[in-house]
Amino acid sequence: MSALSLRLPKTLHEQLRELALEEGxxxxxxxxLAVAEKVATISTIEYLEKRAKRxxxxxxxxxxxxxxxxxxxxxxxx
Numbered sequence: 807m808s809a810l811s812l813r814l815p816k817t818l819h820e821q822l823r824e825l826a827l828e829e830g831x832x833x834x835x836x837x838x839l840a841v842a843e844k845v846a847t848i849s850t851i852e853y854l855e856k857r858a859k860r861x862x863x864x865x866x867x868x869x870x871x872x873x874x875x876x877x878x879x880x881x882x883x884x
Contacts, residue, residue: 812837 814822826836 822833822836826833829836831839
């Protein structure tokens with residue numbers, strides 16, 4: 807583990823404390839979870855952007871030609 811010194815505005819720090827208390831965890835745990843969620847989100851976006859670059863409209867349309875032209879099952883209808 808490593809330590810991180812962080813300066814927050816007083817009002818934000820108070821909100822952070824309240825939220826951590828409501829969640830039943832420490833402020834450190836709350837901040838760690840928030841950072842982990844943000845890192846996961848950014849990593850996911852980067853992954854999806856890389857995957858999107860590999861795709862093409864032509865491949866997509868080719869795959870669509872293989873989909874049967876039938877009505878969806880009743881449980882799949884909106």
